[in-house]
Amino acid sequence: MSHTYPHPDLSVDQQHALFTAARRLADEFTGVFGAETIQRFLHTSYDQFAVHGTIPNYLPLLAERFARQRLHALARVEGRHDGRPVVLFLCVHNAGRSQMALGFFQHLAGERAVAWSGGSEFAAEINPAAVAAMAERGIDISREYPKPWTEEIVRAADVVITMGCGDACPIYPGKRYEDWELDDPAGQAVDGVRPIRDEIERRVRNLLEQLSIPTA
């Protein structure tokens, strides 16, 4: 496979890791996307994490996960849609509010809808107080990771929920938008996060009802 998006600054290790990731994605998206698109998505995803304090050894893994999500989004944008609604939760850091919303939504909707999250200035890691507050509800968000959003992700979404990213939130025509005004859990202890969590749960349940998505 030719390297259509060369990265001369990467170590041999990182290049090798991205090469094997590209091969896996190419297998998964056979007949949907060619090597060039996959390389471009993988390497631009890598670049987005590389500037954000991510542990270098985790970069190829996160780049692959995010590239996979972006390629699924692009496939939807280009007409390969499975009929399930897509909801996108956005906030500033993608470490607290949008991750809690995603956690409740996935827990309640299961496989009946697709949900993603992102942040305008995404943090290096999930907010541990948000993890603790969600764990009280039996929902484990510790395995999620803060990430940005990209054009195809917003375009693939049917519903975009913004929570505090303000002017940085993307507005595209033809989508349903909601802005949820919520306190920012950043820097707060668990007892400060709990009321924000409960308000998010209330709004997610309300959203699911509006979208006629049955809950578990």
Place this chain on the structure above:
Amino acid sequence: MSHTYPHPDLSVDQQHALFTAARRLADEFTGVFGAETIQRFLHTSYDQFAVHGTIPNYLPLLAERFARQRLHALARVEGRHDGRPVVLFLCVHNAGRSQMALGFFQHLAGERAVAWSGGSEFAAEINPAAVAAMAERGIDISREYPKPWTEEIVRAADVVITMGCGDACPIYPGKRYEDWELDDPAGQAVDGVRPIRDEIERRVRNLLEQLSIPTA
């Protein structure tokens, strides 16, 4: 529900989190274990993580995950066995070798076997170089967490694979044991971890063949 294993030193937050965790576990193990056993397993699991540098906000979540695994192990020991073989991978830190072995085993065996891992002096977090080396093979071990082992976990295992815990490795009669001599990936860069990873893969594939477990 009475607190049969009170923890007077815990904050109200942590007590609340453990209370909700106990309720969930009680629901899951209805008819198998009573509140007393569940409380004891949850609180002793909490204690084991509390002394190991775990982020305090993550303690209830990890305690619940580990208590769940231990309760499943105890159920097997007490005769509730689903017929699938159980393999336990042990090393010193449960951060590198035993996590890579678990990753390969689960990837290859899928739902056809049960596998756990543990460490004699378990680390605070997974070794990022091991995560990177496994990511090259498309296996994500970043969501695992280092943990100890307990008596019921060893007793529930049919096969115990030890990798470097030496005298600290538990030996119980009536089990199949194998000791794998492997370099320790602790402190090594990815290029030092790669040959260890490849040797672990070879041995895991061999083990699966010996156990007649078909691979994916």
